[in-house]
Amino acid sequence: LRVVGSGPAGGSLAEAVHRELQRDGNRAKSDGPLLQIDNAYVSQRIISISPSSGVAQEFLDTLHAQFSVTGNDHKVLLESQPLLVENSFSFNSASPLATNEQQITMQRLLMEQGARQILRRVLNSPGFRQQVP
Template sequence: MIRARQWNLWWLVAALALLPSGCGFHLQTGASIPPKLTGLRVTGTGPAGGALAQAVDRALQRDGNHAQQGGPLLQIDNAYVSQRIISISPSSGVALEFLDTLHAEISVIGSDHKILLASQPLLMENSFSYNSGNPLATNEQQITSQRLLMEQGARQILRRVLNSPGFRRQAP
């Protein structure tokens, strides 16, 4: 009975923690993307490229951007997530904390096939702790951590693209 209550409490806390992240990324002041990027398409390569491209595409769609066949292309290349142990229990030798790192290269190519944003590296990190009291929760923690990492990566990519000198809106 106590175990079930703890499990339910854990799920409640996890759901409450994810609730604010559900609002997603919105561009500053709800501004639309610059005219040069209207119809922006997103592609990704690598083991995490598809998930990261989908996260970016969802953020763009929330702002009203709908990918167009002839539109500019945001390329996310060689995307992958690496994981390493950053903390081990001295008494049991069990890993207690992990660090997930998202690696990728991003670039933007215009509809005229000219480079609008030269390739640049993306590196995002997110740590999560292992619950030694519930070993089965580790997989769920890892999945949640990587989902959050993709959302953070998508926000970072959009910040970089929209704030790059070639796309930044000029003040009136």
């Protein structure tokens, strides 16, 4: 399986898919099916605010993307599908510097969850299973 990604988070999501594949002992092959990840981006929304200080306390990060799989012969093995992964995290106002570290950790977690979801859906798709022995 070859993996390419586009969009602001496409590279990070493609790398997360590669890491998940490598964990299972798989390697990308230049002649393997192509997993195309399109329009990947992360949005963030405030979901709670401290009534006393007016500071945001909880955020919702959402990973958005589309993905599809085609064979070497350009035959569609898996039609384009949406990906949506959400995670919330809380902000500790006593430690403002933790926010950046929390955000990096949460985005890494989003990418890992997105990669696992993509691979689960690809590997369970009938078109892909018929193509790969």
